[in-house]
Amino acid sequence: VSERVPGELMAAEIAEQPDVWRRVLAESGAELDEVAARIRARAPRFVLFVARGTSDNAALYAKYLVEIGLGLPCGLVSPSTMTGYGAVPDLRDVLLIGVSQSGGSPDLVHTVRVAGQQGALTLAVTNDPGSPLAAAAQLHLDVRAGVERAVAATKSYTAQLLTLYLLVGRLCDNGSAAEAAAALPALGERLLAEDTRLAAEAMRYRFAQRLVCTARGYSYPTANEAALKLMETGYLSAQSFSGADLMHGPLAVVDAALPVIVVAAAGVGGDSMRAVLPTLRERGADVFCVGTEEAVAAGTGGLVLPGGVPEPLSPLLEILPLQLLARHLAVARGGDPDAPRGLRKVTETT
Amino acid sequence: VSERVPGELMAAEIAEQPDVWRRVLAESGAELDEVAARIRARAPRFVLFVARGTSDNAALYAKYLVEIGLGLPCGLVSPSTMTGYGAVPDLRDVLLIGVSQSGGSPDLVHTVRVAGQQGALTLAVTNDPGSPLAAAAQLHLDVRAGVERAVAATKSYTAQLLTLYLLVGRLCDNGSAAEAAAALPALGERLLAEDTRLAAEAMRYRFAQRLVCTARGYSYPTANEAALKLMETGYLSAQSFSGADLMHGPLAVVDAALPVIVVAAAGVGGDSMRAVLPTLRERGADVFCVGTEEAVAAGTGGLVLPGGVPEPLSPLLEILPLQLLARHLAVARGGDPDAPRGLRKVTETT
Numbered sequence: 233v234s235e236r237v238p239g240e241l242m243a244a245e246i247a248e249q250p251d252v253w254r255r256v257l258a259e260s261g262a263e264l265d266e267v268a269a270r271i272r273a274r275a276p277r278f279v280l281f282v283a284r285g286t287s288d289n290a291a292l293y294a295k296y297l298v299e300i301g302l303g304l305p306c307g308l309v310s311p312s313t314m315t316g317y318g319a320v321p322d323l324r325d326v327l328l329i330g331v332s333q334s335g336g337s338p339d340l341v342h343t344v345r346v347a348g349q350q351g352a353l354t355l356a357v358t359n360d361p362g363s364p365l366a367a368a369a370q371l372h373l374d375v376r377a378g379v380e381r382a383v384a385a386t387k388s389y390t391a392q393l394l395t396l397y398l399l400v401g402r403l404c405d406n407g408s409a410a411e412a413a414a415a416l417p418a419l420g421e422r423l424l425a426e427d428t429r430l431a432a433e434a435m436r437y438r439f440a441q442r443l444v445c446t447a448r449g450y451s452y453p454t455a456n457e458a459a460l461k462l463m464e465t466g467y468l469s470a471q472s473f474s475g476a477d478l479m480h481g482p483l484a485v486v487d488a489a490l491p492v493i494v495v496a497a498a499g500v501g502g503d504s505m506r507a508v509l510p511t512l513r514e515r516g517a518d519v520f521c522v523g524t525e526e527a528v529a530a531g532t533g534g535l536v537l538p539g540g541v542p543e544p545l546s547p548l549l550e551i552l553p554l555q556l557l558a559r560h561l562a563v564a565r566g567g568d569p570d571a572p573r574g575l576r577k578v579t580e581t582t
Numbered sequence: 583v584s585e586r587v588p589g590e591l592m593a594a595e596i597a598e599q600p601d602v603w604r605r606v607l608a609e610s611g612a613e614l615d616e617v618a619a620r621i622r623a624r625a626p627r628f629v630l631f632v633a634r635g636t637s638d639n640a641a642l643y644a645k646y647l648v649e650i651g652l653g654l655p656c657g658l659v660s661p662s663t664m665t666g667y668g669a670v671p672d673l674r675d676v677l678l679i680g681v682s683q684s685g686g687s688p689d690l691v692h693t694v695r696v697a698g699q700q701g702a703l704t705l706a707v708t709n710d711p712g713s714p715l716a717a718a719a720q721l722h723l724d725v726r727a728g729v730e731r732a733v734a735a736t737k738s739y740t741a742q743l744l745t746l747y748l749l750v751g752r753l754c755d756n757g758s759a760a761e762a763a764a765a766l767p768a769l770g771e772r773l774l775a776e777d778t779r780l781a782a783e784a785m786r787y788r789f790a791q792r793l794v795c796t797a798r799g800y801s802y803p804t805a806n807e808a809a810l811k812l813m814e815t816g817y818l819s820a821q822s823f824s825g826a827d828l829m830h831g832p833l834a835v836v837d838a839a840l841p842v843i844v845v846a847a848a849g850v851g852g853d854s855m856r857a858v859l860p861t862l863r864e865r866g867a868d869v870f871c872v873g874t875e876e877a878v879a880a881g882t883g884g885l886v887l888p889g890g891v892p893e894p895l896s897p898l899l900e901i902l903p904l905q906l907l908a909r910h911l912a913v914a915r916g917g918d919p920d921a922p923r924g925l926r927k928v929t930e931t932t
Contacts, residue, residue, distance in 0.1 A: 277672065278628045280655055285830030299663040303671045305630055307657020311826065312799045313649040316850040321653045322627065339826065384831075442792050442819035449662045464831040469792035469819045469840070476661065476689065476931035480635030481814040484922040490819070500666040504932075515924060572834040574865060581826040582854075 238568035239559050241382040242465070246555045247424060248378070250417035252387050253548070255376050256394050257413060264395075267355065267371050268402035274353045276327035282309040282343045283331040284581065286385040286460060290357075290392035291331045293453040293547055297400040301544070311339040314346045315582055323352035330356045331396075333380060333388040334578045335363025342582075344368045357395060359388045373399065382570045383577050384465050386555050389457060390548045397544060415540050416548055422538055423552045430553050433520065433533070434560035437491055442469040444486060445493045446478050446508065449501025454547045458493060458554035465562035465569035475508040488516035494531060495550050496523030499543030506530075522550055588918035589909050591732040592815070596905045597774060598728070600767035602737050603898070605726050606744050607763060614745075617705065617721050618752035624703045626677035632659040632693045633681040634931065636735040636810060640707075640742035641681045643803040643897055647750040651894070661689040664696045665932055673702035680706045681746075683730060683738040684928045685713025692932075694718045707745060709738045723749065732920045733927050734815050736905050739807060740898045747894060765890050766898055772888055773902045780903050783870065783883070784910035787841055792819040794836060795843045796828050796858065799851025804897045808843060808904035815912035815919035825858040838866035844881060845900050846873030849893030856880075872900055 279298045281291035291308060298306040309328070313319040315338075328347040330340050335358035345368045348354045356369035359377045366372040377391035394413065401409025437443065443462060445455035455472040462470035473482050486492060492512055496502035502523050509530040512519050521531035528534035535553050537546065562569040629648045631641035641658060648656040659678070663669040665688075678697040680690050685708035695718045698704045706719035709727045716722040725741035744763065751759025787793065793812060795805035805822040812820035823832050836842060842862055846852035852873050859880040862869050871881035878884035885903050887896065912919040 277675070278655055278657075280657070284827060288827070288830075295657075296660065296663060296667075299660065299671060300667045300669045303669060305628055305657060305659075305671055305673060305676055307628075307630070307645075307655060309655075310646065310649065310799075310802070310824070312824070312851070312854065313646060316799055316854050317646075317650045319650045319653060321649060321655055323655060325627070326655055444819075449660075449666055452660070460831050464834045467835050467837075469794075469821060469835055471819060471821055474660070474662070477634060477638070479931050480638075480929045481810050481925065483924050484814045485817050485819055486924070487817075501662070504662065504666050511924075574833050574836070574861075575831065579830045581829055 236570070239563045239570055241570040242384055242386060242559050245380060245382050245387045246559065249387050249390050249552065250420040252377050252391050253394055253417050253420065256391055259376060260395060260398065263373060264398050264402055267373055268399060270371055271327060271353065271403060276353060277304065277325040279304050279306045280309050280326055280328045281331060282311055282328065282340055284337060284340065285579065286389050286457060287331040287333060287392060289453045289457040289460065290389055290396060292456065293393055293450065294396040294400065296450050297397060297544060301400050301404045301406070309343060311343050314343050315339045320346065320350055323347050323350040326352040328352040328354050330365050330369060331392055332365050333359045333385055335360045335365035336578045337580055338582050341365050341368045357392060359391070383572055383575050384461055384569050390551065393548050412542050412545060416545060419538050419540055419549055420552060423549055426535060426553060427556055430556040431560040434557050434564060437561050438564050440468060440491050443491045443493065445470060445472040446475050447495035447501060448475040448504045450544050450547055451495040451497055451501045451550060454495045454550045457551055461555060461558035462561070464572050464575060465558050465567060466565055467567065475505050478508065483511070486512060486515050486517050490517060492517045492519045494519055494521045494523065494527065496521060496527035497537055497543065497546040497550055498524050498539060499546065501543065502527060522553055589913045589920055591920040592734050592736060592909050595730060595732050595737045596909065599737050599740050599902065600770040602727050602741050603744055603767050603770065606741055609726060610745060610748065613723060614748050614752055617723055618749060620721055621677060621703065621753060626703060627654065627675040629654050629656045630659050630676055630678045631681060632661055632678065632690055634687060634690065635929065636739050636807060637681040637683060637742060639803045639807040639810065640739060640746060642806065643743055643800065644746040644750065646800050647747060647894060651750050651754045651756070659693060661693045664693050665689045670696065670700055673697050673700040676702040678702040678704050680715050680719060681742055682715050683709045683735055685710045685715035686928045687930055688932050691715050691718045707742060709741070733922055733925050734811055734919050740901065743898050762892050762895060766895060769888050769890055769899055770902060773899055776885060776903060777906055780906040781910040784907050784914060787911050788914050790818060790841050793841045793843065795820060795822040796825050797845035797851060798825040798854045800894050800897055801845040801847055801851045801900055804845045804900045807901055811905060811908035812911070814922050814925060815908050815917060816915055817917065825855050828858065833861070836862060836865050836867050840867060842867045842869045843904070844869055844871045844873065844877065846871055846877035847887055847893065847896040847900055848874050848889060849896065851893065852877060872903055
């Protein structure tokens, strides 16, 4: 076996993402049409998601799509209510969507199974059509990310985002949704070309023990996912808050010694960060901003996102520089983001 | 004006809690009966909560009560979907509950108003019956905590927990719910008598910059709220994870240099932390456990909770030592938990 360079798997999987998106766009159409038709036939009135870790951030993203685009109330299930407390809720008229890269965590499988028995229409969104979660659900969508080997999920995350975006687009009768997504792969390649710059930026955080990520709206899951990557690969205590929640207490933590990463793309979510950026600067915070030119100028540094996609698609692009940043930082700190300490690829919780 | 000692307001409000609970138990009955009857008459099929900060932790607690006790699907609304993105979801058959100490944040008021227009039955749970949120909702419950002056919320939090517990108890036809709560004030006093011990424990964290709180089930909101108190008063980067979510990535952050606070009360939630405690110890973590004798023994230190209440009431007790810990730590680090840097009592977000 040839020696592996730390982080090489994660680097390769980050770089693969534009091709993964091309594959999803080219191959998922029929499956999405079929699943959307089945969902429509049941006319769900509430949507629930169940997920863990990175997939939970994809579920939160989809929650915004459902609440805003589909106009349905939506919730994220706490799996322990069904696995531990034995809750048997009335789930008629509910669509329950389990999101998981591996489709292997027992608590998600149990939740999807019980939900089906309790009257819900169940859908599994996984990277493995042969997984227990796919088998437990009535419907399945394959996110087509290909085998993911690095413990830190990257390509499966954006493949989940894209698959969920295309599904909700179909459910909203938004014909232009898929069309808009066609611009993603080329824009993703442009952002990935900033790898050298992100490697240099990562050095600024080499000695940081903690960090705050913040964003609002569709980009809030990006802040969560960036924090999770920084935790699991670089071992930073990286916290994530919606820009509004940050103001309700956690702001007290922010000072000149605490780095902040702000995501503020073009659109409603980014606009609502305009009030947050000056507050952070007043507190002396170092603010690295991934977003519009205006937002980056309001920080102390950052990376301007290319235009060209509607706001709901921006999260696929925003996370790319932050994945690169996390990988470089982890390697600089002596870690191996392909196999972080204490973690395995498939986490089994009950 | 006499000089104020840092943290004296917070100390007084922490100490008031058993009396606040006595007041809620003695005076809220008729209001709770009336609100429960109105909710029952509408037979909601889905429950949504909207809240920020400490009140969001109370909402998460109530989400467990609703999912487990009431058997209804439940979600936490992202306010920006309605305030920023202008979502107008179909909320027929939905009960939407806004939770807020002040009842003054514009985004919550807007969300409750829109929800009412979209067909939801709306309930405000506040500490001020004259607040805009109380006026915007169709129903109101006063949590009767009395005026709260410290910026860090304490007595309003447990008053929210108790009020929501009593409401769901009525909706479940669980006649023994109110009865069980009668034991709380005396048990709370026993825990508050540990103040000197908690002051000593707090010194162990004096130089910590970061910390992890973790729990599962009904106690998960306790971990969130403990982390929030440590952030807003002591300026620690305190993270909170459900015991299961911790295993899905964030565990990598934990090592011997990172203090961990585990909440593991008697019951399903605490039992499911049995798998987490040894994993934390294997990583060399310092684990302060608030919970059963068995759980405390599995940590490196801690405080044993008194028995005597059913698991859903345990969160009212668990948070008391952690409020005391946060206050002492904040004062030791030179802060003033009554008026943390950068925060005001009423946070207005839109």
